[in-house]
C-alpha cells in the first residue's frame with residue numbers, strides 16, 4: 001500500500017484522522033509537526049508564519065521518511081503548496097487525502113484546542129497559502145473523524161478490509177452489527193445520509209473500535225472497504241427501501257458478491273430480485289431474521305434462502321451470531337432457493353400473530369373477573385411448565401408493568417399495527433390451498449381492532465361473567481394448549497406445501513429446530529415439534545398429537561361457550577375448534593356445496609360410487625324464484 005499523506009490547514013483534523021487510519025490499517029503514523037526543527041516550532045508559537053526556506057529541510061526529511069515506508073505509513077502534514085507536495089512525493093507514489101473545510105469551522109475548533117503550539121491567528125495565513133490539489137481523495141473535514149478514517153482506509157487499501165458488510169443501522173441492523181462485532185467479525189456498516197440521519201453512523205461508532213468496525217454514509221466507500229467476494233446484509237424495510245438500496249449498490253458490485261436481504265420482504269419479491277441479480281452473477285439471498293431487538297443483539301434465529309452456491313460462505317459467518325439450540329447448534333439453516341428463507345419467516349410471523357392473538361383472547365376472557373396481578377400470576381404459572389414460551393413470558397412482563405401510576409397496558413390505544421408478513425402468510429395459505437385458519441383469523445382480528453369508532457359506538461357491557469376457579473382455569477389452560485398445537489400444525493402444513501410446490505429443500509424438523517431458540521415463537525412446544533416432525537411432516541396424522549387434541553376437545557368447547565356467554569370474541573380459539581371439528585368430520589357438508597355449484601354452473605362433481613369420473617346432474621328447479 002502506498003504511503004498515505006493526509007493534508008489540510010491546521011485544525012482540519014489530519015492528526016486525529018491519520019491516527020485512526022494507522023490503527024485500521026496497522027501501519028505507522030507520523031505527524032509532520034513532530035519533524036519541525038525547534039526553530040520552526042518557536043517561530044510558529046510566537047505567531048510568525050513559516051516561509052518556504054524554513055520549510056525546505058523539514059519537507060526533505062519527510063520525503064525521506066515516506067520513501068523509507070513505501071510499504072505503508074500515514075503522514076499528517078499540511079502540505080499546503082504544490083511545491084511542497086512535489087518535494088514530498090519525489091520518486092514515490094503517495095495516496096493524497098485532502099481534508100477541506102470552512103475557515104469558521106476550523107477557527108472554532110482551534111479556539112477550543114489547548115494542547116497545541118499553533119496560534120489560531122495563523123489560520124488565515126494557512127488558508128491564504130493553501131493551493132488545493134485537483135488530485136487525491138477530497139473529503140469534507142467537518143464529518144465525524146471515524147467516518148473520515150473509514151473512508152480513507154477503504155480508499156487506500158485496495159484489498160478490502162472488512163469481511164462482512166451491514167446496511168441499515170436501525171433497531172435490527174444496529175443490534176446485529178453489535179452481535180457481529182462481539183464475535184470478532186471485521187465489519188463495515190453503512191447508513192444512508194440525510195440531515196435527519198447524519199448522526200446515525202457516528203453515534204453507532206462512538207463506542208466502537210475502528211479496528212473492528214468501519215462506518216460509512218457513502219455507499220461507494222462502504223463497498224470498497226469489503227473484501228471480495230463481498231457479503232453484505234441489508235436491514236432496511238421491505239418494498240421501496242430495499243429496492244432503492246439494490247439499485248444503488250448493484251453498479252458498485254462485482255460477480256461473485258452476495259447481498260442478503262435480512263428484512264421482512266415478500267418471498268415472491270425475493271425470488272424476483274434473486275433472478276434479476278442472477279443475470280449479473282451477484283447472489284441475492286433472503287434471510288428471515290427473528291428475535292426482535294434482543295434476538296438480533298444476543299442471537300437471532302436465521303432462515304436463509306437464495307443462491308445455494310453462496311450459502312455456505314454466508315452460513316459460516318451468520319452461524320457465529322445466531323442463537324444456539326439446546327444441542328449446541330446454531331439456529332440457522334439454508335432452506336432452499338429463491339424466496340425460501342423469506343417464505344419460512346413469513347409463516348413464522350403468521351404463527352406469531354396467532355400466538356399473540358390467542359394470548360390476547362385468553363386475557364380478554366379473564367380480565368372482566370380477574371385483576372392483572374391474578375392474570376399475570378396465572379401466565380407465570382403456565383410458563384413454568386409445558387406451555388413455556390417466549391411470548392407467554394413477555395406477556396407476563398407486560399401485565400406486571402405498573403409505574404405506580406397505573407398499568408402501561410391501560411395507556412395503549414387498542415388498535416393493533418401490522419407491517420405485512422401476517423397478511424402475506426394468510427394470502428399464501430389461500431393461494432396454496434392450506435387451511436391456516438388461525439393465522440388468518442389473527443390477521444382479521446387485528447383488522448377489526450382498527451374499526452375503533454364502530455367498536456365504541458356499539459359497546460355492550462359484559463354481564464354473565466365466567467366464574468374462574470382452579471378447575472375452570474385448568475380447562476382454559478387445556479384450551480390454550482389445544483389452540484397452540486393446532487397453530488403449529490397449520491403453520492408447518494403451510495410450509496410443507498410450499499416446499500413441495502416450489503421444490504425447496506427445507507426440512508420441517510430443521511425449521512422447528514432453528515425456531516427453538518432466538519426467535520419470537522420459541523417455546524417448549526417448538527422443541528416437541530422438532531422431534532415430531534422428524535417422524536412425520538404431517539403433525540396432524542401423529543396419533544399422539546391426535547390423542548392429545550381429543551383429550552382437550554371438551555375444554556375447548558367449554559371455552560368457546562364462555563366466550564359466547566361473556567360476549568368475548570374468540571376468533572382464534574373458535575377457529576381452532578372449528579378446524580379440529582371439520583378435520584375430523586368423515587362426512588362433510590361439502591357435498592351440498594358441490595351440488596349447488598353443479599346446480600347453477602354445471603361445474604360437475606364426483607359421485608361416491610365412481611369417484612374418478614366427473615358427472616353433472618340435470619337439477620330441476622321445483623322451489624324458489
Ligand SMILES: NC(=O)C1=CN([C@@H]2O[C@H](COP(=O)(O)OP(=O)(O)OC[C@H]3O[C@@H](n4cnc5c(N)ncnc54)[C@H](OP(=O)(O)O)[C@@H]3O)[C@@H](O)[C@H]2O)C=CC1
Pocket residue numbers: 167168169170171172173191192193197200235236237238240241242244245262263264265289290291292293419
Ligand atoms: N423490529 C423487529 O422486531 C424486526 C424487524 N425485521 C425487519 O428488519 C428490517 C429492519 O427493521 P428495523 O430495524 O426494525 O427498522 P428501523 O426502522 O429501525 O430501521 C430501518 C433502517 O432502514 C433504513 N432505511 C429506511 N429506508 C431506507 C431507504 N429508502 N434507503 C436506505 N435505507 C433505508 C433506515 O435508515 P435511516 O436511519 O436513515 O432512516 C434504518 O437504518 C425490516 O424489514 C423489518 O421488517 C425483522 C425481524 C424483526
Ligand SMILES: O=C(CO)[C@H](O)[C@H](O)COP(=O)(O)O
Pocket residue numbers: 264289290291292349352417418419420421422520
Ligand atoms: O418480524 C418481526 C418479528 O418476528 C417483526 O417484529 C415484525 O414487525 C412483526 O410483524 P408486525 O409488525 O406485522 O406485527
